[in-house]
Amino acid sequence: MNIDGKLIAKNLRDHLAVEVAELKASHGVQPSLTVIIVGDDPASHVYVKNKIKQTQEIGMISNEIVLPIDTTEEHLLNELEKLNSDNSVHGILVQLPLPKHLNENAVISAINPEKDVDGFHAVNSGKLFNGEEGGLVPCTPQGCILLAKEHLGTDLSGLHAVVIGRSNIVGKPVAMLLLQENCTITIAHSKTKNLAEVCKQADILVAAVGIANFVKADWVKDGATIIDVGINRITSETGVTKLVGDVDYDEVVSKCSAITPVPGGVGPMTIACLLSNTLIAAKKVAYN
Amino acid sequence: MNIDGKLIAKNLRDHLAVEVAELKASHGVQPSLTVIIVGDDPASHVYVKNKIKQTQEIGMISNEIVLPIDTTEEHLLNELEKLNSDNSVHGILVQLPLPKHLNENAVISAINPEKDVDGFHAVNSGKLFNGEEGGLVPCTPQGCILLAKEHLGTDLSGLHAVVIGRSNIVGKPVAMLLLQENCTITIAHSKTKNLAEVCKQADILVAAVGIANFVKADWVKDGATIIDVGINRITSETGVTKLVGDVDYDEVVSKCSAITPVPGGVGPMTIACLLSNTLIAAKKVAYN
Numbered sequence: 001m002n003i004d005g006k007l008i009a010k011n012l013r014d015h016l017a018v019e020v021a022e023l024k025a026s027h028g029v030q031p032s033l034t035v036i037i038v039g040d041d042p043a044s045h046v047y048v049k050n051k052i053k054q055t056q057e058i059g060m061i062s063n064e065i066v067l068p069i070d071t072t073e074e075h076l077l078n079e080l081e082k083l084n085s086d087n088s089v090h091g092i093l094v095q096l097p098l099p100k101h102l103n104e105n106a107v108i109s110a111i112n113p114e115k116d117v118d119g120f121h122a123v124n125s126g127k128l129f130n131g132e133e134g135g136l137v138p139c140t141p142q143g144c145i146l147l148a149k150e151h152l153g154t155d156l157s158g159l160h161a162v163v164i165g166r167s168n169i170v171g172k173p174v175a176m177l178l179l180q181e182n183c184t185i186t187i188a189h190s191k192t193k194n195l196a197e198v199c200k201q202a203d204i205l206v207a208a209v210g211i212a213n214f215v216k217a218d219w220v221k222d223g224a225t226i227i228d229v230g231i232n233r234i235t236s237e238t239g240v241t242k243l244v245g246d247v248d249y250d251e252v253v254s255k256c257s258a259i260t261p262v263p264g265g266v267g268p269m270t271i272a273c274l275l276s277n278t279l280i281a282a283k284k285v286a287y288n
Numbered sequence: 289m290n291i292d293g294k295l296i297a298k299n300l301r302d303h304l305a306v307e308v309a310e311l312k313a314s315h316g317v318q319p320s321l322t323v324i325i326v327g328d329d330p331a332s333h334v335y336v337k338n339k340i341k342q343t344q345e346i347g348m349i350s351n352e353i354v355l356p357i358d359t360t361e362e363h364l365l366n367e368l369e370k371l372n373s374d375n376s377v378h379g380i381l382v383q384l385p386l387p388k389h390l391n392e393n394a395v396i397s398a399i400n401p402e403k404d405v406d407g408f409h410a411v412n413s414g415k416l417f418n419g420e421e422g423g424l425v426p427c428t429p430q431g432c433i434l435l436a437k438e439h440l441g442t443d444l445s446g447l448h449a450v451v452i453g454r455s456n457i458v459g460k461p462v463a464m465l466l467l468q469e470n471c472t473i474t475i476a477h478s479k480t481k482n483l484a485e486v487c488k489q490a491d492i493l494v495a496a497v498g499i500a501n502f503v504k505a506d507w508v509k510d511g512a513t514i515i516d517v518g519i520n521r522i523t524s525e526t527g528v529t530k531l532v533g534d535v536d537y538d539e540v541v542s543k544c545s546a547i548t549p550v551p552g553g554v555g556p557m558t559i560a561c562l563l564s565n566t567l568i569a570a571k572k573v574a575y576n
Contacts, residue, residue: 122411124414125413125418126414126417129414129416129417129460130413130460158481160486166467176460184474184480184486185475186472191446192448192472193446
């Protein structure tokens, strides 16, 4: 069966809208998210437009700062400094990737960790890694856990989760979240030997590797839960372009007990979790 | 065969002593480590005494601040603030565990991350987790990697490492270091099902669970490399007390290709790596 990320994300946004209205009524605080986008990458602009729309739909304030592609690092850091000290800004997101002349690490480090709604600042990574409360958790990994729980229930304890991919944005944080849920975790990657055998142990298999249709049916244990983070654009022999995941859906769907489709699985959860982080950041300010 | 941690640690300290002398000659900087110990736990005092001795032996400056058991958190944080702003102090270590009325997280967070030679500050954990350069890496995990490489050579790529235990001090950081070495990693723990089966996949098995003689021969793959982090004090039927690891050494030694004995394996590496971190911190100051 499919895990319907589109519906689950909508339910989460509906829930957030109620909380946003309550926070405004009780504390006079309307959560606000500022997105900085540098340059004119079309995909980034589509994605940001989507974020703005959903932010506004649930009653949050959305601001967008568009900077030219030749923006200097100094200028960008100055903008961040202004946003850091602006009490009306609760969440700050710098749309990635940045143009190559800008150092992403330096830029992310310059965001106030309390406003870092992407959860990429070292302080937030460190808290996630240490299992400390109070950090902001990266959005896509958060979404993966919510989707897995939608199918498996809230108790994932003792399940063996295998994560393919070890990026800082998905692979490693999702593994840490699964560990916090008391899963046994395995992180596999391009250097892993016997990848099929390793994956076949998974009660929960998270694919975050960026290769179309990479995971095959004989890598999957009967009844496993599959979270497919990949979004790959492929062109068929007839010239039709479509999006597919990292998992060969047609092969795997009958073998597993549940799978997130692409599109409509993990994708929609990312923005919903971003909005959830923005609410958390705004609540911290309101309650202090 | 045994991996001789005592000898490897001594070689590392000898190497550090040369670097310390060179740094003093070239930059006039003598690395300095300050240890704060609160209360009168005898084990902690023995351990600190050992640290001081080894620090001095390799030509570093060692300072010890002993505070009474009823020290307030405010007082301790004030002491740390002074050390943070004292340019002659390169490394700061607060001996754990602290008395219960002191919040360990708050205390660790108050140490300047650049002087946090234990590597426990969230900024250092975050850098380790993100695979960023320039952080200070926790000492015992560092020692585990050095011991594994002593036997396996510098390239651990593609090996399957299983870590039993998920503490912030050992289990999780050692897993992250093994991942950086391109190992496939599995983190197992008290909630893991089929623990024996999981361990049996390990080319490198790290036991950091704190249970005497926990890992048995039939959990171990033929020819595996075993890193035993446990230090458990047991009393035999005849009343004799001895230290044993988390691995049933007598059973496992003939099955694996190499094992770190307890004592004399991981233990001696921890202080040597602490001194290595102190040198790194001092070099940063000297080269700036």
